[in-house]
Amino acid sequence: MNSNLYLMVIGMCLVTYIPRLLPLLFMQQIKLPAFLERFLRFIPFAALGSLVFPQVFFSAGVENWFPATIATIVCMVLAWFRINVVIVVLAGIAVTFFVTKAPLPW
Amino acid sequence: MxxxxxxxxxxxxxxxxxxxxxxxxxxxxxxxxxxxxxxxxxxxxxxxxxxxxxxxxxxxxxxxxxxxxxxxxxxxxxxxxxxxxxxxxxxxxxxxxxxxxxxxxxxxxxxxxxxxxxxxxxxxxxxxxxxxxxxxxxxxxxxxxxxxxxxxxxxxxxxxxGIALYAMFIGLLMPSIRGSSKVLLVVVAAVIVQVLLSSMGWLSNGWRIIIATICGAAVGALLFREEESPHE
Known part of the structure; x- marks a missing residue:
């Protein structure tokens, strides 16, 4: 089983690293068509949206969707006012923790 | 800076x-x-x-x-x-x-x-x-x-x-949304696609993120043709 697991690590390393590497190697000097350039500029925002929703609501376990939802709203409000990201992260953890612990009927 | x-x-x-x-x-x-x-x-x-x-x-x-x-x-x-x-x-x-x-x-x-x-x-x-x-x-x-x-x-x-990294993503995203209606539209488009795909339930999250990201970014690239950057 052990040699198989080493093989697994090597394989996982390659299939993870190669997609991370290829665009950086081959797209450096090329002048891209305007459409593709705009497309790539919007990638971060589209990626963030699809990384967060709907998964964030189940990030404290499926049964704790309510505390996670409250924490999500708090984070969105704080971030709207451009509060430092570290504080948004800590607030998210704290709100999830305290709402989960709160003796209320959810 | x-x-x-x-x-x-x-x-x-x-x-x-x-x-x-x-x-x-x-x-x-x-x-x-x-x-x-x-x-x-x-x-x-x-x-x-x-x-x-x-x-x-x-x-x-x-x-x-x-x-x-x-x-x-x-x-x-x-x-x-x-x-x-x-x-x-x-x-x-x-x-x-x-x-x-x-x-x-x-x-x-x-x-x-x-x-x-x-x-x-x-x-x-x-x-x-x-x-x-x-x-x-x-x-x-x-x-x-x-x-x-x-x-x-x-x-x-x-x-x-478990919410920490999501909170960070939200912390990064909201100021951009606030500063640009284009960014808002791209995010909403990606989230709609992601939620639709999730509710169908026959794709892994890896595929869902890829498809939703492509759709969201494509909506932005199609609708906003002028040459200004969304980073401003």
Missing amino acids: TPHTFLQGLRAGIPIAIGYVPIAIAFGLLAKSVGVPDQITILLSLFVFAGASQFMAVQMATSGVFVSEIIFTTFILNLRHFLMTASLGQRLEPTSTPWRFLLAYGVTDETFSVASLQKSHVLGKSYILGLNLLAYSFWNIGTWVGLFLSSSIPSSIQQSM
Whole structure:
């Protein structure tokens, strides 16, 4: 089983690293068509949206969707006012923790 | 202000470190509990550096799944980084090939997001290296802590920390949404696609993120033809 697991690590390393590497190697000097350039500029925002929703609501376990939802709203409000990201992260953890612990009927 | 120094990169990595440590600890604990040898767990964090696929691997490895299947699932799960590095590459300052090999190694959802949502269009290589290195270090430190922790962290605390990276993504995204209705529309389009695909339930999250990201970015590229950058 052990040699198989080493093989697994090597394989996982390659299939993870190669997609991370290829665009950086081959797209450096090329002048891209305007459409593709705009497309790539919007990638971060589209990626963030699809990384967060709907998964964030189940990030404290499926049964704790309510505390996670409250924490999500708090984070969105704080971030709207451009509060430092570290504080948004800590607030998210704290709100999830305290709402989960709160003796209320959810 | 152009973020270009190594130190600025390290500082920008702090919220990632906060988010990574509890997840990496949980990874170490899980790997140990399902009987994966310690050296394999350590090697996974050193050489793969991709959270979700590492969790998947240790769970599947001990349940008799073929290694080839684990590798293929990892490929699908991490393919979205192709889109991310393609986007990041457009903004990287002119850099030699060895540097590109180095910087590509540390691209994750989190490092990509922090770097991409910097105000300045051009990103310095030292800045990205600092950012990636801090994230990588804490991911590996957390893995070790998880492996050698004698008892588990209370589950309520661990559960609450599951939101950390999502909170960071929200913290990065909201100011951009506030500053640009185009960004808002791109985000809403991507989220709608993601929610629709999730409710259908026949695609893995790896595929869903890829498809939703492509759709959202395509909506932006199709609708907003003028040459201004969404970063302003």
